[in-house]
Amino acid sequence: MRVTLSVVAKTLFNADVDEEADEIGASLTELIHIFPLLLAPYGEHLLRLPFPRMRRFRAALDRLDRTIFSIIEERRKSGRDEGDLLSMLLLAQDEEEGGGMSDRQVRDEAMTLFLAGHETTANALSWTWYALSQNPDVEREMHEELDRVLAGRMPTPADYPRLPFTEMVLAESMRMFPPAWWMGRLAMEDVQLGGWTVPKGAVVIVAPGVTQMDERWWPEPQRFDPRRFTAEGKASRPRMAYFPFGAGTRICIGESFAWMEGVLMLATLAQRWRVEITETPRPQASITLRPRGMRGKTWRRVSTRPRTG
Ligand code: HEM
The missing domain is CATH 1.10.630.10 (Cytochrome P450)
Known part of the structure; x- marks a missing residue:
């Protein structure tokens, strides 16, 4: 997870998140545990209840948001086009109505890529090590x-x-x-x-x-x-x-x-x-x-x- 996280952060956002890797990993595990609840009827409302589990979920989400928003903010401040995916998101203009994405929209896109882009690859590699060890x-x-x-x-x-x-x-x-x-x-x-x-x-x-x-x-x-x-x-x-x-x-x-x-x-x-x-x-x-x-x-x-x- 550490290595695939650092690859996705570096290649898509030109960011170093190595120091935060453990906390990000723990937050992700929390989100994954609770995810089935979201599929239940009224799942989103359940998440607002004051149970410890729900509080942990919200804290995990906040933790991930902090990382993503700080990456976005830093780039907006520098205003540089780094030629990576983050710059593309920030510079994208709506073809019909003009105007760029709000921070919230960029956050949603970035979060999807950040999560989808490393956990799956980490699982694939971990299972591969297991399979290799069983098949000399x-x-x-x-x-x-x-x-x-x-x-x-x-x-x-x-x-x-x-x-x-x-x-x-x-x-x-x-x-x-x-x-x-x-x-x-x-x-x-x-x-x-x-x-x-x-x-x-x-x-x-x-x-x-x-x-x-x-x-x-x-x-x-x-x-x-x-x-x-x-x-x-x-x-x-x-x-x-x-x-x-x-x-x-x-x-x-x-x-x-x-x-x-x-x-x-x-x-x-x-x-x-x-x-x-x-x-x-x-x-x-x-x-x-x-x-x-x-x-x-x-x-x-x-x-x-x-x-x-
Ligand atoms: C072994 C690694 C990976 C596996 C097994 C995997 C698998 C998948 C699957 C099954 C879907 C849903 C497709 C569907 O609903 O038909 C998906 C969607 C997605 N994946 Fe991956 N993925 C991997 C790596 C990555 C990486 C490296 C990135 C980004 C760099 C990424 C970004 C995304 C995004 C953004 C979506 C949503 C696409 C959409 O809804 O249009 N994934 N992935």
């Missing part, structure tokens, strides 16, 4: 690719397309442990779907966490096998058998970012370190799928190739 043959094959392609040097974005097996490992990890394991759609009108009528106003949940374990497309679904994601493997399945980033007009806006970040992060760490899991994670399924209680030891790895620099 896969781990060996990935190390072999890293040693061959990188020969001990730090990966750069140019290496991303040269690490196909590492990408397959991440893909298979997100098949078995999709960080966003469900998503919802609201029917705007009556819809006929596979012989069913979905009435207007109904919420339809689609869940990668279910579809991606379906034996029709994923034989032996409990087996961790990155080779399912070779070009032939992919061509053999319907497109929607795998959708960790959603689909359609609301597909994850950060998908390409997440693939590149995930593969390069995995490559950077795995070429030097191995993780031995000492406490098996329990899936904690809330908004996202977290590996709860996972603990491990890290071991320094010796590359099979000599270092070149």
Whole structure:
């Protein structure tokens, strides 16, 4: 979480939040715990009640707001166009009515990106370490690719397309442990779907966490096998058998970012370190799928190739 938080803050907002990382992480955990309440009838009103849980929720929200508003304020003060996403939000003008966004609108956009842009990637990487530790043959094959392609040097974005097996490992990890394991759609009108009528106003949940374990497309679904994601493997399945980033007009806006970040992060760490899991994670399924209680030891790895620099 620390590393993906610092990546998203730096790349999208050119901000350093390392010192606040623990508090931000704790606030996020609080929000995630209480989120199911928001889905209940009158959920938003429940949050106003004077219970300790609700107070903690509001405090967590305030904590996140402080970080986001201070990033926005600093940038407004400097007035500089840093060419990053934050500057784009601040400089955006309404095409019809002119005028920029209010602080509140910028805050909402920034908060979405800030949260959506790091927790999911952190979960994906954590589950991947778990999967690698349970599948030494896969781990060996990935190390072999890293040693061959990188020969001990730090990966750069140019290496991303040269690490196909590492990408397959991440893909298979997100098949078995999709960080966003469900998503919802609201029917705007009556819809006929596979012989069913979905009435207007109904919420339809689609869940990668279910579809991606379906034996029709994923034989032996409990087996961790990155080779399912070779070009032939992919061509053999319907497109929607795998959708960790959603689909359609609301597909994850950060998908390409997440693939590149995930593969390069995995490559950077795995070429030097191995993780031995000492406490098996329990899936904690809330908004996202977290590996709860996972603990491990890290071991320094010796590359099979000599270092070149
Ligand atoms: C492994 C990492 C990630 C996963 C699994 C993931 C997954 C998802 C999913 C399933 C959705 C909902 C799509 C839908 O409803 O159909 C979504 C939306 C979104 N994601 Fe991601 N995401 C990841 C990383 C990122 C990153 C790195 C960013 C930003 C840089 C990001 C920003 C967003 C935003 C802004 C939305 C809302 C898009 C909209 O409603 O139009 N995500 N993501």
